[in-house]
Amino acid sequence: MDDPSSLINLTANKEINLEEKKYKEPIIRKFCPQDREAVRKICADTGFLGKPIDPIFEDRELFADFLTRYYTDMEPESAFVCEIDGEVVGYIIGCCKPKVKFWYDLWVSPYLLFKVMFRYFFKPYKPSTKKYIHWLLFFGRKQTPPAPKNCPHFHINLLPKAKSPTTTRKLIDSFLSYLLSRGYSQVYGQIVVFGERRKPALFHRFGFQVLNSIEVTKYKEYYHSKVFLYTVIKDLKKTPLLYSK
Known part of the structure; x- marks a missing residue:
């Protein structure tokens, strides 16, 4: 007859193994070309308020070009990724060279715009994609709030399965520590705010000051509540990490 205590230990070990399979410790590391x-x-899988961008803009290649190409191709040293069980599930990409990015955008944006317009007429795009392009051309700049000049900035995205306060903190803190090591004293981000998420009080809790905000209308047909784009800035001398007091 089996020893009851052995059966209990075996069951407990199985439960522990199951828990280990459910949760894998995230690894935050520097971005590499791979x-x-x-x-x-x-970027494309989270482009529509944390969901895939496809229903609004079907051209995932161009969407990623506009939002990530500078950071991965011109300033990869300022990017970090979050990896769980060998899979990249999130990233934070940053810019510490605003002047370089300005000239890069001046050079590359017309080329990307040409590709957009060529595909607009000859691909052809779906009506939803054409509406997005119309917004981009006529309202995109108007609905982007002013940002500080000559100041580092960042963009962060995580897949839904990877989102947690701990993972987000580790990812942002890695970038903030990188900025401090290079002698920067400020950083800003432009954060999408909708529903009950990311209220101004939350930004203040993390040491960010809200500079401005503006309503963004590109999701109006797909999301029932208002969506805003906030510009927030952090003084790294006062609060060098996310949860610093």
């Missing part, structure tokens, strides 16, 4: 496609895919 991560480029994963970053672009995550």
